Amino acid sequence: MTATTNRQFKLAARPVGLPKRTDWEFVTAPVPEPGPGEVLVKSLYLSLDPAMRGWMNEGRSYIPPVAIGEVMRAGGIGRVLASNDPGIAVGDHVTGTLGIQEYAVLKGSQLTRIDPSVAPLPVFLGVLGMPGMTAYFGLLEIGRPQPGETVVVSGAAGAVGAVVGQIAKLKGCRVVGIAGGSDKCAYLTGELGFDAAIDYKAEDVKKALRQHCPQGIDVYFDNVGGDILDACLATLARHARIVICGAISQYNNTTPVKGPTNYLSLLVNRARMEGMVVFDYASRYGEAAREMAGWMKAGKLKHREDIVDGIETFPETLLKLFKGENTGKLMIRVAAE
């Protein structure tokens, strides 16, 4: 081990609206020593996810908030530098909640070994990581699409949305993606094989949905909330299922969350709206990863990562998510593989 310092981003204040530089403290700490059963990991890639914004807020949620003064929570991929866990060896690649820092010490049980021969390392934060698992279980277990049905996904060029749409295609559905900008839309229909894409920045979403979903929406996978959720509610088919995965349009609100005005469409259409948290499916991650790795190998499931270099860019890189500037899985490369 050559480095002796560990640069970290700690939460300094609870953000109001979009997180600012001053909501963070960028500090240098000593590289920690692993205790009994613990492992020292050097961060290679750190995952930036919309859910992180929620973790910065106080209040009850599906996971406790990050405390003020605590290293910001984040998933990551790293290489093992030292290990007191017999199941993990120096040089292994692992994934776990490393936090926004260059080095992390975790218990061996909190880490999962990954095999770089299966896929490039960044893919383990995308299709084979939390976003892929979220897409897989949210769509298949909550959305339950049937062949021939129409599936709509928002945030469609993002890490979760792109996988949702591609799995829906694999299941024989008509797939419509909603994304911001013509480049993202071209990516959806050109590279990912979506049947249609709606550019919410340039089009009337409600009108476009009517055009592209003449039989109505059977499954809507919602990553964004807000007006797009309302537009989808207005276009439901009977017995539609809405998967509530996230609400990125609302995470930086300084006003109350916009509830879905058109929710009574659930009544008219005998439809349901259901929330999901990926952690509930942890015991089945392996099963999903094997199936998705097979699809990737067969060329049926494409992936794209948006990789930004340097841990010091964290505060600004995170904002790309909320400004819709990323296509594919956003992450920071902390160190070369």
Next chain:
Amino acid sequence: MTATTNRQFKLAARPVGLPKRTDWEFVTAPVPEPGPGEVLVKSLYLSLDPAMRGWMNEGRSYIPPVAIGEVMRAGGIGRVLASNDPGIAVGDHVTGTLGIQEYAVLKGSQLTRIDPSVAPLPVFLGVLGMPGMTAYFGLLEIGRPQPGETVVVSGAAGAVGAVVGQIAKLKGCRVVGIAGGSDKCAYLTGELGFDAAIDYKAEDVKKALRQHCPQGIDVYFDNVGGDILDACLATLARHARIVICGAISQYNNTTPVKGPTNYLSLLVNRARMEGMVVFDYASRYGEAAREMAGWMKAGKLKHREDIVDGIETFPETLLKLFKGENTGKLMIRVAAE
């Protein structure tokens, strides 16, 4: 047949907010003659239901709107005065969509014969009618309460809510009703056996829910929408089910419907919100009616009707629903049995 005139309420204008007298036309028409396969029915009781407000609005819903100039749609109970349907005899009691009028002609196939020896006639508009069916199928098929779970129902002293709560008690649940006023609350806990009642006009509903539902809400049967739906969303247990049956607080809005601000609680709690329309269960009404009639006979399912005399009172009587002035099933007695 002695009467020769048929007093009717026709929809004169689409109401903005609460329906006014001038939104109706009260007319006198000749008593119609039944054609082949048709039946002439003398209205005895006409049902007033919150859903009627929705039928007055233009726009796509689960049923077409009432046209301007059309007799207002309403369920009712009547006695057969003349019949060209071999399955229905003069003197039979029937239920069907009679409309707000003293006499109706319908096809025999649009009427259901009822047996006055099973229950008093008004009960066929309440527990054994649409409200009872709505409660039964909405709770059991969508809410799916399990013994020991906590069930909350709003509009709890109304025709649907009172049945929901009592069935939930029969299924071994802890039941909390939300209603307006101390009389209604006393009725819920005193007569109907609810475990607790919350007076939304006098109490902080969110605080009271926390007190009465220490383990959170497993099933919320929503008849009202608005702030009470939001308070319940804030108190969900994990894997909760919300039955969207109606939203009486929103039906007379002159501003857009208030969407549930706290809908992301569905995500946090892996909960679902699902709409229901009773007509979907029409093939099973008989089964439900038999079971509920058995519970009534055993004294386990109580009923109360709020009966107002005189068809001419219709515009004002209807408003009782939206002002929360009725306890039990609201109806108009048009003529003596």
